[in-house]
Amino acid sequence: MSNEEDDVPQLSASTFLALQEFYKEREEKEKRFVSSPNENVQLDEDWQLSQFWYDDKTIEEIVNIAVEAVGPDGKVALISCPSLYKKLKNKMSNEGTVTLYEYDRRFAVYGEDFVHFDYKLALSVPRDKANYYDLVIADPPFLSEECLTKTAVTIKFLTKFRVMLCTGAVMQQLVERLLDLKQTSFKPQHKNNLANEFSCYTNFSFQHEIQ
Structure with a gap:
C-alpha cells in the first residue's frame, strides 16, 4: 500500500x-x-443548492399574507421557496394558481405547477407569464448582488405589481434600489437557524404578524 x-x-x-x-x-x-x-x-434541504426551509410558523404567516393580499382565487408565483407550496396550494381555491419556479427537479412532482428555473437565466421563464401573477414571493438562494439582481429581473417580468421578497437583512439597500420594496417588521425564521438575519420586504401592506 x-x-x-x-x-x-x-x-x-x-x-x-x-x-x-x-x-x-x-x-x-x-x-x-x-x-x-x-x-x-417534506424533503430534506440540499445545502449544496443553498436550501433552507422556513419553520412552520413562518410558512403559516407567509401563506396568510399571500391569501390576504390576493384572495383564494389569485395567482401566486413562488421563486426559490418550495417549502411554501403545499400550504399555499391548500389555502387557494380551485380557481387560484400557485406556480413554483425552482431549480431542484425533485419538485417536478408538482406537475404543471412546477417550472424549472435557474436564477442565472433570469428570463428563461414562459413568455406568456409576463405580468401574469397577482403576487410574486421570492427567496433568492444566495446572498449576493449577482443573485438578487438576476432574480429581480425575473420578479419584474412575472408580477403585475405585488412582490414579497425574503432575504438577508444585509441586502436591504440593494432590495430597495432594485425593486423599490420596503423592509417590514416580519422576520422569517428557518427550521435550521441561520447565522444571517433574515428580513421580509414588500411593496404592499398586510395585517398579519407572527406573535
Whole structure:
C-alpha cells in the first residue's frame, strides 16, 4: 500500500453504518414524496443548492399574507421557496394558481405547477407569464448582488405589481434600489437557524404578524 493510500481517512464500521442509514432514510422519504406529493412529507434541504426551509410558523404567516393580499382565487408565483407550496396550494381555491419556479427537479412532482428555473437565466421563464401573477414571493438562494439582481429581473417580468421578497437583512439597500420594496417588521425564521438575519420586504401592506 502506498503512502498516499495510508493518508486516506477511513470510516469506522459504526460511522459507515450510520451514514448508510441516513442515505436510506433520505431515499425512502424522497420516494414517498414522489409517490404522494400532497402527503405531509417534506424533503430534506440540499445545502449544496443553498436550501433552507422556513419553520412552520413562518410558512403559516407567509401563506396568510399571500391569501390576504390576493384572495383564494389569485395567482401566486413562488421563486426559490418550495417549502411554501403545499400550504399555499391548500389555502387557494380551485380557481387560484400557485406556480413554483425552482431549480431542484425533485419538485417536478408538482406537475404543471412546477417550472424549472435557474436564477442565472433570469428570463428563461414562459413568455406568456409576463405580468401574469397577482403576487410574486421570492427567496433568492444566495446572498449576493449577482443573485438578487438576476432574480429581480425575473420578479419584474412575472408580477403585475405585488412582490414579497425574503432575504438577508444585509441586502436591504440593494432590495430597495432594485425593486423599490420596503423592509417590514416580519422576520422569517428557518427550521435550521441561520447565522444571517433574515428580513421580509414588500411593496404592499398586510395585517398579519407572527406573535
